[in-house]
Amino acid sequence: MSNPTLPQGKTTAISNIVNIHNSNVGNLTVPAKDAEPKPKQSVSSFKNSTRNFTVTQQYVDVKESVVRKEKVILHCHGFPGTGKSEIMRKLAEEFPYESNHELYIKWHIEFEDEGHDAQAQLQELVKSLFHSNLITEDAKQRVISDLQRNCAGSLAELLRETKISVLIIFEDVPLKTPKLLSDLLRSVDKIQENNVPFHVYMATRYQTVLENVESKKISSYRS
Secondary structure (H helix, E strand, O other), rough: OOOOOOOOOOOOOOOOOOOOOOOOOOOOOOOOOOOOOOOOOOEEEEOEEEOOOOHHHHHHHHHHHHHOOEEEEEEEEOOOOOOOHHHHHHHHHHHHHHHHHOOEEEEEEOOOOOOHHHHHHHHEEEEEHHHHHOOOOOHHHHHHHOOOOOHHHHHHHHHHHOOEEEEEEEEOOOOOOHHHHHHHHHHHOOOOOOOOOOEEEEEEEOOOOOHHHHHOOOOOEEE
16 A cells, blocks of 8 residues: 655644554654743733822831831821822832842722722732733632632732732722722731732721721821
8 A cells, every 4th residue: 555645735744644554654743842831920000100209207107117027018098188199109119129029019909989899900910910920720710709709818828829029009998998808908917928028008098997806907107
């Protein structure tokens, strides 16, 4: 029996050809190259700069209170127009401060009213982590599912496991604190430190915006 021939003009390798009796046609295997891992990228949703920011003593005090700490929950409160947002955004520009880590996660959530959907914003964070090759597809789906149930424990643990500097800022948090935010604060407080900064900053106009059990665990500054 004659050997099968390649169609004219075809130059690509053929694999898995069935061996024919009494012929010299054999299996041709083309080994696939191992897929190279995609490079990890930093994640940031901050777009507004603070070019005209004036460094005040209050800013210096706030920065000194967080710059050398690994795990921080910061509550900056005061009336509108007193500079809370500017302080938070300036801190975000300089974060991760003295850390030698090249990659970072910086996420900004600004509440417009008490009906603001913080859940959707945190889900966007998780999706960005996936697109930046920091987490797997399975991890993304699992954490998003938890967020939909107002559970943030898996998100806090996932961020810690990236071993990348993390900063999340919640701006204009309403008096009625969303359950998901409260759960995130509790979860961050419980996670184990791993020599990488994990900071959560909140800018609010209310001194009593948080539950008592949480207000005992945070650094609070009035602007």
